[in-house]
Structure formats: structure tokens, C-alpha cells
Amino acid sequence: DAGVIQSPRHEVTEMGQEVTLRCKPISGHDYLFWYRQTMMRGLELLIYFNNNVPIDDSGMPEDRFSAKMPNASFSTLKIQPSEPRDSAVYFCASSFHDGEGYGYTFGSGTRLTVV
Amino acid sequence: QKEVEQDPGPLSVPEGAIVSLNCTYSNSAFQYFMWYRQYSRKGPELLMYTYSSGNKEDGRFTAQVDKSSKYISLFIRDSQPSDSATYLCAMSKGAQKLVFGQGTRLTINP
Numbered sequence: 001d002a003g004v005i006q007s008p009r010h011e012v013t014e015m016g017q018e019v020t021l022r023c024k025p026i027s028g029h030d031y032l033f034w035y036r037q038t039m040m041r042g043l044e045l046l047i048y049f050n051n052n053v054p055i056d057d058s059g060m061p062e063d064r065f066s067a068k069m070p071n072a073s074f075s076t077l078k079i080q081p082s083e084p085r086d087s088a089v090y091f092c093a094s095s096f097h098d099g100e101g102y103g104y105t106f107g108s109g110t111r112l113t114v115v
Numbered sequence: 116q117k118e119v120e121q122d123p124g125p126l127s128v129p130e131g132a133i134v135s136l137n138c139t140y141s142n143s144a145f146q147y148f149m150w151y152r153q154y155s156r157k158g159p160e161l162l163m164y165t166y167s168s169g170n171k172e173d174g175r176f177t178a179q180v181d182k183s184s185k186y187i188s189l190f191i192r193d194s195q196p197s198d199s200a201t202y203l204c205a206m207s208k209g210a211q212k213l214v215f216g217q218g219t220r221l222t223i224n225p
Contacts, residue, residue: 004158033213043159043203043215056212091158103149104213106158 004107006092012113018080021110024073025094033104034067034077035091043091049075082114118142121204121216130225134191138204138216141185145206145214148180150189153201153218162202163189194223 005024013019025032033048047057052069060067064083069075079086089111093104121138128134136150147166151159163178165171171178177190187206191198204216 042217045212045214048212093158103161103164104159106160108156108158111156 004092004094004105006090006107006110008110009108010111010113012115013082015083015114016081017114018078019082019086019112019114021077021090021092021112023075023077023092023107025075025092026105027073029094029096029105030072031095031097032069032075033093033095034075035093035106037089037091037109046077079112082112084114087112087114116141117217118214119204119206119216122219123217125220125222127222127224128194130194130196130223132194132223134189134194134198134221134223136189136191136202136204136219136221138187138206139185140187140206140214142206142208142214143182143185144208146209147207148178148187149205149213150176150178151203151205151215153203155200159203196223196225199223 007022030051034046035043036046037043046059047067048055049069065079067077089109091106091109093106095104119140149164150162152162153159163176165178165180168180168182175192179188199222201218201220203218205213207213
């Protein structure tokens with residue numbers, strides 16, 4: 001298995017532009033998570049899905065952020081309009097409920113810079 | 116106050132030393148406890164997980180959970196330069212929503 005695949009790896013955009021981050025989870029995993037990591041705040045959960053349905057989006061910072069999971073093999077996180085304070089590394093992770101623990105598999109992340 | 120507190124370090128030790136990494140937490144409902152390792156410019160990878168209190172050993176790594184004190188630890192024996200990374204503790208109530216510590220940056224010096 002190729003693991004969790006995120007694209008792009010790096011994104012540099014100007015303030016006010018729309019940004020779309022993409023994620024392909026591991027086949028068979030029924031949970032998908034979007035996290036944001038910064039030096040100041042560490043890893044923050046933005047939203048997570050179970051069987052393609054959003055379960056908890058309380059971490060989404062504001063209405064500029066939206067996430068979708070149209071099918072079991074694809075999810076997007078969109079920021080519109082982007083702002084410099086959105087600069088961070090965005091991680092997607094997927095997991096399955098194995099009954100003993102909830103280990104996630106993370107992607108390699110998308111490093112977003114908004115100038 | 117954050118739900119999970121972890122000293123960000125940095126922590127620097129000589130090769131072969133025993134490393135102790137720790138986290139404290141405030142939510143007594145946490146049941147699952149994990150340690151992740153994150154190399155520079157990579158995503159975190161699961162190192163160990165435990166359910167409830169107790170110890171778990173895997174090779175050079177030992178995870179300890181003390182629920183009465185709300186304290187978890189990760190010990191690394193015979194540390195190697197390849198162990199240099201950021202170590203993040205994480206925990207959940209079992210509803211698939213992990214809460215992470217800030218991460219401790221560890222450097223093992225040859």
C-alpha cells in the first residue's frame with residue numbers, strides 16, 4: 001500500500017487566492033482526519049470523517065475553510081480566501097477501528113505558504 | 116490550560132543514553148495513549164500505543180501510563196542518532212479524536 005497520499009507537497013499562494021489540498025486515504029480505512037501543524041500551536045484537528053460523513057468540524061477555524069469527502073478514496077480541504085496566518089503544514093491521516101487502539105497513518109503533509 | 120502538556124525541549128543526549136519523554140493531561144476520560152515519532156518534513160508515524168494504565172515494551176522502547184497521576188512516559192534505551200526526531204504524545208477517549216501534545220524535539224549526539 002502506498003500509504004496516505006497528499007498533494008501538492010508544497011503550495012505558495014498569494015493572499016486572497018483559493019487553495020485546495022488533496023488527500024487519498026489508505027484503502028479500507030473508514031476514518032479520515034485533517035490536521036494543521038504550526039510551531040506555535042502544534043498539531044490541531046480541523047475536521048474528521050467517518051465513512052465519508054463529516055463527524056466533527058469544530059476545529060475548522062472559520063468559514064473560509066471547508067472540507068469534503070465525496071467518496072472513500074478522496075478528500076479535499078479548501079481555503080477561500082487564503083490569508084498569511086493560514087501558513088502551516090496540513091496533514092491528512094486515516095485510520096480504522098481495530099478495537100484495541102486508534103493508530104493513525106499520516107500523509108507527508110502539504111506545506112502551505114500564503115504571502 | 117491545554118488538555119495535553121508536553122515539554123517541547125529541545126532535548127539533547129549522547130548516543131547510548133536512556134531517554135525519558137513525558138506528557139501530562141487533564142482529561143480523566145482519556146483511555147488510549149499513543150506516541151508518535153516525526154522526522155523533519157515528514158508526517159508523524161505511530162510508535163507505540165497502550166490502552167488504560169500499565170507498561171508496554173517494544174524493542175528499545177517502553178511506554179508507561181499512570182492514569183492516577185494523569186502522566187505518560189516513553190523511554191528509549193540505547194539511544195541511536197537515528198532516534199533524533201520530534202516525539203509527540205497523543206491520547207483519545209476512544210472516539211477516534213486524538214489530542215496531541217506539542218511534541219519534544221530530541222537529538223542524539225554520536
